[in-house]
Structure formats: C-alpha cells, structure tokens
Amino acid sequence: MAETPIDRLARNTPASVAHRVRGLSDRAIAWAFVTPTILLLLAINIFPLIWTIRLSFTNFRANRPNEPVEFVGLRNYQRILTDPDIWHTMQATAHFLFWTLFFQVVIGFGLAWLINRKFKGNDLLTTLIVLPMMLSPAVVGNFWTFLYQPQIGLFNYAVEFLTGGSVAASSFTMLGSVELAPWAIVIVDTWMWTPFVMLICLAGLRSIPDYIYEAAEVDRASKWRQFWTMTVPLVLPFLMLAVLFRGIENFKMFDLVVQLTGGGPGDTTLLTSIELKREAFEKWRTGFSSAYAIILFVTVFGLASIYVKALNKVKER
Amino acid sequence: MSAYSVTAPSRRSKFFAGALVLLYTVITLLPLLWIISTGFKTGPDSIAYPPKVVFSPSLEGYVNLFTSRTRATNEQLAEMPPPANWVEEIVRRRNEVITGPSRFGERFMNSVIIGFGSTFLSIFLGTLAAYAFSRFRVPLKDDLMFFILSTRMMPPIAVAIPIFLMFRGLGLSDTHLGMILLYTGVNISLAVWLLKGFIDEIPREYEEAALIDGYTRFQAFRKVVLPQAATGIASTAIFCLIFAWNEYAFAVLLTSGNAQTAPPFIPTIIGVGGQDWPAVAAGATLFLLPVMVFTILLRKHLLRGITFGAVRK
C-alpha cells in the first residue's frame, strides 16, 4: 500500500516532533476538512441568496433584460406584506404544514412503537413501508392525480369499498372540491413521508437501553407510566429532529402539490412555493418574487432557530 | 433475549403489533402496486372506467417507454415486411412503427451519474466536515452548524434564477458536473448534521490510542474513525441519494438536452394523444428499482444505524 512508508515515517518520528506536527496539523486538518463544504455552500447557497437579496430591492424582470433596472427600496416588501392573497397562501401552507406533521408524527411514532415489539418479519415490513418515500415527488404527484380520478382512479373506489358502498365512488372528488383538496394533498404527503418519521422514531426507541425498563419493572411502574415517563421523553429529541427536517421540507413544498392540484381549486391549495414560482417564472416579476423569497426564508429561519433552541433544551434534559 | 425477560413484549402484544403493521403495509403499498400494475396494462385498460383490477398483462408500456414511434396507416403496414420481433409486433398492433429508441435510457443514465455522483461527493465532503466539527475546536461552531442547516431552508425556486445565470456564466448549465455540485450543495447540510451525530458517538479514546501508537491525525481518521462511522455513512448516503435521485424543481428549470434526469422526463411521456399512463408507470417502476436495491442492500445499516446521534450529547 502507498501509505506504508508514511506509517513507517510516523512511527519513527520522535514523539516530541510528532506532537508538534500533530498539534499544527490538527488545526490545519480542521480547516482543510471544513473549507470545501463551506466553499460549496457559499457558491451554491449563499451567493445566490445574496443575489436574490439584491434583486429584491429592484424592479428587475428577467424577461425584460433590456429595460433599465431601478432601485425601488422596500416597495416590493411593502406590497407583499399588505397583499391579502399572500396571507391566504400563508394560511394554506400553515394548514398543510400542521396536518402533515401531525399525522406523520402520530402514525410514524405509532408504527415505530409497534415495530419495536420485534415481531417476526418486522425487518421485511419496515423495508416495504419505506418504499413510498423513495419515489420521486413529481412522479408521485402526477400519478396520484390519476388515483384520485373519481371514475378511473383507485382512491374513490377504495373509499366506496371501505364504506360498504354508502359513499359512491363518483359522489365526491378529492382534488376538485374546496373542502377536500387541502386534505387530498395532506394524504399524499403523509403517505409518502410517514416512513421517514417512523425510521427516526424507531432509531430513538432502539437507543433506549433495556436496563431502564428493567429498573422500572422492579419499581413496579405501570406500562402506561413507563410509556409516558420514559419512552416518550427519551424519543422526544429524535421526534423533534424528524419534525424539523419534515417541517423545513414541507414549508418549501412544491413539486408534489403542483402536480396534484396546480394550486386549485381556485387558490385553495396555493402553497407559498407555488405562488413564488408563479411570480418568478410565469409573471417574471423577478424583483418582487425575490422579496417574497426572502420573506419566506426569514420566516423559516426564525421559526427554525427558535425550534433548534428548544431542541437543544430537550437534549440537555 | 430470553423468554422470561421482563421487558420482552408478550406473544399476544407481538401478534397484535405484527397484524397492525401488516395492515398498514398493505394499505400503503396499494398505490404503489397500482403504479406497478398500470405498467403492465394496455393504454385503454389503464384508463378503463371503472378501473380494471383484473386485466390481461401487456408489455406495451415498457415497449413505449424505450421506443419512439410514428403512426402508420393500415395500407402502409400491409406493405411492410412482417415484424421482426415481438416488440415490433406489439407496436404494429396499434398502427404504429418504431422509429428509434426513446430518450428514457439517456435520462436514466443521467440520473445514475448525477444521483450517485452527488451522493458520493456529499458523503465525502460531509464526513470530513462532520469530523472536523466533532473533534476540533472550530470557531463559532454552533453558529456554523446552524448556518449549514439554514442553507436547506431556501425554496429552490427562490434561487433558481441566480443559479441559472451563474451556471450559464460558468458553463455549468445543463452539465452533469453542474447538477452534481448543485445537489451536493443542497444535500451537504443534511449530511453534515447526520454524520456529526454519528461521529460524536465514536469514543475519542480509540483515536487517542491510535495517535499514541504513532498514527497521524489523518491516518487515525481514515483507519479508526471511518470504519466506525460506516453505518452512519450508509444511512446518510440513503437519504442523500433519495433526494438527488428524485429532485424535480431544479432539474426541470436547469437541465434539458444533455443532463436532464428522469423525474422531469417521466411525467411527460406522451403517446398518441394524451399521457401514456402505462409507459409513465413503467418508467416510474424502473426508476424506483435502483434506490430500492440500494436501500435493501444497506437495509441493515438503515435500520440499525439510523441512530441520528445528532440529538444525543
């Protein structure tokens, strides 16, 4: 191996010298290891972000490259924050975010808790359960429009079958009605991403050492009590991390929902990212959409930093 | 674990747990099975009203996925030599003739190159950075970690225009390298966060022992830490791959002829008028296979290793 001479060299270096070299190289290694990541993040994330911030103070339109770009100060921000339509999309996003997280946490944790009974074949079932999250969201969204089709899709017929025929397949339409469409997108996202939450919960459950329960048994604590005083608090940090990642992803949700409803009916499922795409790539109001993007970013950033603080507190307990 | 262990679930509770999970599995797999079975339907069967559960299987979807075809009249067909193979036969039955391969193969290869390339790069850079954050004093460590996470909070649409212009300027537009760098940039935050957790869990004593043995820091990292972190690396790799493999928004806006991946391509497979659902389903099925195989191969690591040490001190 090519390293062998280096090994030998290292071994033959006097300890004092080696120590000094190592002392130096520690720092050098730290920087050498971190720098490429930071550079990449600067290039791919920070540089475009700064560009976007700059654009957000202008009236630039990417489809009018020849027009002079004017500096408009905070006008874009002002227009967005006073626009009732934008608040509507924020509400739609909040609804989507809250209910997807709620269902994914409840079902995901429940499944993990059941799988942790270690029944026969739990490995196989776990592997099967995670399959939906490996599909491409765009393909999933595209295909679910097909599944939700009242006449030719599977979903409505399944509902008809499960309700014993009292709800006829073509009597309701998931994507077309103002009441049901917000739930239709929640169902698909939950179907797809519950396994993610489940995996993390499972990891949490498996990290709890058995002796803790054994001690509890000795103390004659009821199963119910064990669950609430030991299982839940010990899994909580894991669950919170899962919620953090899912929350960030769903705040940005675009591909799945755009394929499913395109924001409709009306503006019922118009999530912020879809509205953003419309402003940026259909109306080509680049300056305006940049300001919108910054507002979204600041919102997630703010929520996430509060959340991470809370997460760290839970961790320390 | 012995049967008398106080903490082992009882047989009955195991049975009920198993039954419930099995029920969930069946329900959750139904849509997936529907996609897979649609791939084996004919065009008319795929949009049959009411839907067909029982149908005679056909490879039409797969044939359509891999070929491009043009319409031919009955008279034209009559004058042609008889079909050379079963593929031609299937196509001719629908009054079409094959004009060449479709672009699905290329798109699929692009996905392989970009998906696995960016996963490798994310893991490579992510492991290095995570090790540094875990073991060394990096100034403003916590802030940097949060900064790294925060780069994931920007909606892709928001930065697409600057990235588009930047890539064009650098000649990275519609190239494999450009997409690999882009996906790595998006994935690396997750990779660093997850991997730091895993590396935090590896006792420092191992490395210190190696250092005393005369290993350099780098050797200690390579020979002691890396093998210990293998499990964490594997499960992180799965998550990175799932993202890069399936990403849509950037791919649709930044790639076209050369580097377009399969996700923007699959929903757009058009047959003779309208969407060719069997071909779309066939594409979705084939596209699922590599990630599925990758996950099953790394299954042990996924299940055992996903401890997400990130939340433990």
Place this chain on the structure above:
Amino acid sequence: MNVGTRAIAAAAVAVAGMAGTAAQAQDKTLTLCWAAWDPANALVELSKDFEAKSGIKMKFEFVPWPNFADRMLNELNSGGKLCDLMIGDSQWIGAGAESGHYIKLNDFFAANGIDMANFVPATVTGYAEWPKGTPNYWALPAFGDVVGWTYRKDWFERPEIQAAFKEQYGRDLTPPQTFAELMDIAKFFQGREIDGKKVYGASIYTERGSEGITMGVMDVLYSFGFEYQNPEKPYDMQGFVNSPGAVAGLEYYKALYDCCTAPGASNTYMGEGIDAYKSGQVALQMNFAFTWPGFEVDPNVGGGKTGYLVNPAGPDGKRFAQLGGQGISVVSYSEKQADALEYIKWFAQPDVQEKWWSMGGFSTLRSVVENPSFAKSQPYAQTYLDSMAIVKDFWADPSYATLLQDAQKRFHDYVVAGNGTAQEALDGLVQDWTTVFEDDGKL
C-alpha cells in the same frame, strides 16, 4: 406514393444530397425547441428529409407543456444559445419581437419567395405578426391549432338514445350548433347509463396551473360578445372584458361545469380531456384539434365513432373559437442563423407541408388546406378548416403571462371553487389587467 417508392425516393434524395454536401456537412447541427407532445414526434420524422437534403443534423429539445413556457422563456430571457429554432407559443410573439429574442423574417421571406398570403390569414396574424395587424413577421406559421369539440357519434346514432332525446326536448338529437343546444345535449347525457356504465355530459377545460381554464372560458366567451379591449381605444377594457355578454358567457361556463361534467373534472386540460373521452366517460369533449388524429386510431373511440364539431355559436349567432398553435422562429442568439433559415425555407415548401399534414401535423399552407381533396383526407379535416376561419387569440402582449395568470385565478376561483359572481370575476379581471398595463406604462 406508397411506402416502397417513397423509401426509394428518400434514399435517392439522400444519396444525391450526400454527394453534394458531404464536405460541408461535418458537424453541422441545428437544435429545434418545441413542446413535448404528439406532433413533435411527427416533426422528428418529417425532418429526416431535411437532414438528408441539407446534410445538417437536427437535434430536438422537447419540454413538457406545463414547463414549456418557464423553461424556454428562461432560456430566451437569459440570451441562451440552446435553441437555434424555436416553435414558441403564439402568445410569446410580442415578447419575442420586443425583447429581441426572434429575428425578423420579412427580408428572408421576400428573398426566398415565401409569401404570407399563401398561409391561412388567421394563423399569420396569430403566429407571425407583431404588432398584430402589421406586416412585420417574426415566425412562419408551423402548426395550426384551434379549440373544437368531439362527440360520440356512435352514441348519437343509437335509436333508443335518439328517441329518448326527442321525447325530452322535442327535437332530433343532432350535433349542437349553438351553446344552448350543447348544454341541452350535455344535460341529457349527464348520468345516463350507456353500455352498463354511467356517463357524463361534457369534458371542458378547468386546469388551474398553466392556461387551461382560460383557454376554455375564452373559447366560450368570444361567442357571447367578450372583447379584450375597445376597438377604438387600445387597452380600454371597461365594458368590453366585463360586458353583459361576457358575464353571461362566464355564467354559462360555470353552469356547464356544474351540471354536465364528470365529478373530479376540476383540473382538466388537454391530457385529462383525452383520458375522459377515450375511456368513454363523456359524450362531448372540448379540446384542441391536435388531439383529433389520436382519436381516429384509438380502439375505443376511433374508426368512425367520433364526430368533430366547430365551436358552437353564442346567443346572438356570433361564432368564434380559441386559437392554439405555433409559428417557427429563428432565435436571435443562435450562431447558426443561416442554417436555421435554411430549415424554415425547406419547411415552407408545399410538398413538405403536404407531408406534414399526412403525418398529423396541422399545416396552415393554403395550397394544402384548400386543395379539393383536403376535406376528405381525414374525418376532421373540414372541421379544422372551418374552425381556423373563426379564431381569436388571447393577448399576445409581452406581458401575456401575467395577464394569463390573472385570468386563471379569477376564472378558477369563480367556476371551480364557486366564489363570488361572474360579474365580480370579470370586474376583478379588468382591474388586474389595468394594473398590468399601467405597470408596463401602456396606460
């Protein structure tokens, strides 16, 4: 010409072409950008003739419809060199001309004897001119398209259905000539059992994401008296966009959606319409003409089971249809403009246009469509021809995308989500559009 002789002819042309151009043919390629759809596949086939004759290799970039505008306008706006030739949507022509994305073709047409008078007039206005109504050409009409209707001829011809209709409406069941008749027929079929299946009246455009519902609504509104602006005073929309006729038209569209479409048809555009029609769910279907060749060969609805209809007339007998289709332009950022023009010159030839039609491409060359044998060449040929004579198009203004998004929102909100009234929707639209033109400094 049969296939054999055609192949020999093609081979002969290829050999002759190669001999002449082999030296200069080396890595000459052109990239043509268009939407990913059925006609694009036909164009690839058609272009093989150009490759053989010119020695220039054709590359194609087809982007799916929902992303076509985003992707291609992004390309054009950033001065991209990806596309040498662009078959851009008809509404882009204003931006293409004003922002300098396309090159002006007047001199080229004059030098090569291509006369716009030889093309169907509506397509010249729709696909090539900017500003509209002036002889400034930025494209060659490439693919004619228009919204029309298909109906289940086989159902219409069944005696029991005819009898039931006559009993209910006191007249014969004939293909609808007015929108009022169309609604009657749709109502008649809605919920009816045919061959053991429940069927529905009509499939109409309701898609939210791109342009679907606007194309559908406009297709109806024109015949009800909708005008984009005061013919005397450009951009004056009050009383034209929201005229009483327009309001009645929008109310009609909602009534049709509520009474006579299949449940769940809330996000229907071309593809969903095709699926609904082919699967035998609906008796009538609104769709662009490009879908028609596909129905003729379909096992369920092909082979004479489908009839084709020109858009019906409104209450006052006015009859218009929404224009689709595209022209082919040379991108000004291309470095191969001479070769690209060569392609357009080849494409404009009558025999190429003839072949284009035979392969399912809707030619708009008059010598092709006015040929006496044309009307008989396909069951839908006459309908296409009649429809092309009554077309109107959406704004082709450089701000068309914003205008379109405003319309999408207002129409979907009223028709599908059921919010507000038709009057409110159109009043709101006047407001939205006024703001857009004010921002552009046109008002």
